[in-house]
Amino acid sequence: MSVPLVVLRAHGLLGRVLVGHEVSVRITEVEAYGGAADPASHAATRTARSEIMHGEPWRLYVYRSYGLHSCANVVTGPDPAGDPAGDTAGAVLLRAGVVVHGVELARARRGTTDDDRLARGPGNLASALGLGLADNGTDLLAPGPGVRLGPEVPAARRVLSGPRVGVARAADVAWRFWLPDEPSVSAYRRSPRAPAAPRPRTVP
DNA sequence: TAGGCGATGACCT
């Protein structure tokens, strides 16, 4: 079985720079979400909000969580190899990063001077970049000012993976990826609504 | 149209 496109895209985004509103972040942690077949994905139910996930790849999908935090995703587009219908609307949630440009502005937006925590967690990352619902649908590859992705970077030599944070469904799918030895990577927390984790068969 | 939920994060013990 081939690796889903969204997982390849998630790996490719690690180490890449996302330029926001006068702040740039090097991405250190991501989560992959499949399309209709992934019950944890917003694309599992096709609604007005998730419609963008079924559209063009490399668009920014911003949604609001708990009424307080904005979370930013990169739409990866259909995966013809993964679904004969080509209708697996994948997206990669940007979970954490390191501010590499505009640190002062990011500190002001976040209200902290702890640089490791400026973009730690999806809500904080979006906050540091100044991303909001107004940025939803932005073409991340379009040249010029505005939110966009920096150039591709060589694949990371080592990428760690684990279960996705905070999801109630498909909570044990290890589609969370992060770079080792990065203090900006957020801590794992299982959703209280997720069923109990399977007991590991061997102790590492 | 009303009610409930959630891909969070900060704070408290």
Add this chain to the structure above:
DNA sequence: GGTCATCGCCTAC
């Protein structure tokens, strides 16, 4: 470790 703020969506009626 646990609790809770807070509001945009989604679903059911």
